[in-house]
Amino acid sequence: MIDALTTNKTSFFREIQHFIFLREQILPKLPKKQLRIWSAACSSGEEPYSIAILLAESLPNFKNWDTRILATDISTKVLAKAKEAVYETEILEPIPQDWRQKYFKKEDPQGKTWRLAPELRNLISLARLNFMEKFPMRGPFDVIFCRNAMIYFDKPTQEMLVRRFYDLIAPGGYLFVGHSESLTGAKHDFKYIQPAIYQK
Ligand SMILES: C[S@@+](CC[C@H](N)C(=O)[O-])C[C@H]1O[C@@H](n2cnc3c(N)ncnc32)[C@H](O)[C@@H]1O
Numbered sequence: 001m002i003d004a005l006t007t008n009k010t011s012f013f014r015e016i017q018h019f020i021f022l023r024e025q026i027l028p029k030l031p032k033k034q035l036r037i038w039s040a041a042c043s044s045g046e047e048p049y050s051i052a053i054l055l056a057e058s059l060p061n062f063k064n065w066d067t068r069i070l071a072t073d074i075s076t077k078v079l080a081k082a083k084e085a086v087y088e089t090e091i092l093e094p095i096p097q098d099w100r101q102k103y104f105k106k107e108d109p110q111g112k113t114w115r116l117a118p119e120l121r122n123l124i125s126l127a128r129l130n131f132m133e134k135f136p137m138r139g140p141f142d143v144i145f146c147r148n149a150m151i152y153f154d155k156p157t158q159e160m161l162v163r164r165f166y167d168l169i170a171p172g173g174y175l176f177v178g179h180s181e182s183l184t185g186a187k188h189d190f191k192y193i194q195p196a197i198y199q200k
Contacts, residue, residue: 008043008044008075008077008078009043009148010043010044010046010047010148011046011091011094012046012049012050012091012092012093012094012095013050013094013095014046014047014050014094014147014148015147015178015179015196017179017194017195017196017197018145018147018176018196018197019050019051019054021174021176021194021197022051022054022143023054023058026142026143026174027055027058027059030142033059033061033064033065033066034065034066034067035055035059035065035066035067035068035142036068036070036139036140036141036142036170037051037067037068037069037070037141037142037143037144037145038069038070038071038072038137038141038143038144038145038168039051039069039070039071039072039145040072040129040131040144040145040146040149040165041072041073041074041131041146041147041148041149042071042072042073042078042079042082042126043073043075043078043082044078044081044082045071045078045081045082045083045085045124045126046087046091047071047145047147048069048071048082048124049085049116049120049121049124050095051069051145052069052116052120052121052123052124053095053099053103053120055067055123056103056119056120057099067123068123068125069123069124069125070124070125070127070137070141071124071125071126071127072126072127072128072129073128073129074128074129074130074131075128076128079126079127079128082124082126083126084115085115085116085121086107086113086114086115087104087113087114087115087116088112088113088114089111089112089113089114092104092114100114102117103116103117103120104116104117105117131149131153131161132157135164135168137168138168139167139168139169139170140168140169140170140173141168141169141170141173142169142170142173142174143169143173143174143175143176144165144168144169144173144174144175144176145176146161146165146175146176146177147176147177147178147181147196148178148180148181149178150162150177150178150181151178151180151181155185155186158181158183158186159186159187159188162175162183162186162188162190163188163189166188166189166190166200169200170200171200172199172200173199173200174193174197174198174199174200175190175197175198175199175200176196176197176198177196177198178196179195179196181196182195182196183198
């Protein structure tokens with residue numbers, strides 16, 4: 001029923017400004033080689049895997065970093081797809097060609113489907129989580145992506161969620177929301193940085 005009611009639409013490097021901001025404004029300023037990111041409402045994995053690819057491409061000596069990405073969704077169906085990490089060629093189109101070659105391996109002889117490399121898959125912990133229930137994790141996160149999911153909720157529910165995200169974000173950390181879901185008019189303690197980007 002959940003799957004029938006909600007859309008799972010997503011894509012690699014969707015809303016590219018968030019990835020540019022992450023690469024240019026957040027990664028170079030991290031105080032230590034440690035990073036915690038939560039992709040909340042991750043759908044079929046394109047969002048957390050885009051983050052993983054970007055980190056592998058942007059962090060110097062990436063292998064020496066303590067990096068973890070938590071990826072959650074309410075739908076077990078999309079989580080199963082995310083766990084497989086197998087995507088059709090057309091789905092990979094937003095990923096630059098050289099990154100595609102580096103991080104994906106053919107899953108079938110014709111090259112119609114591709115699987116993300118295990119070293120990037122292993123960065124992600126997938127789990128089922130309903131925003132309406134208690135959050136089991138303690139944080140803190142450097143960045144929370146909660147994009148294109150809050151749009152389904154009324155204002156009081158959005159405010160409640162944003163408050164819970166605030167509590168889990170490290171001081172100076174960021175919340176990314178979908179570009180059609182600005183927090184304008186909602187009560188919150190974040191500092192507005194640029195469209196769809198907020199800082200604690
Ligand atoms: C449109 S997708 C967004 C995917 C990705 N964040 C993006 O922006 O590309 C919305 C996702 O929110 C999830 N979702 C809807 N209601 C939820 C809830 N109450 N708790 C957690 N996830 C939820 C859906 O299952 C769906 O995968």
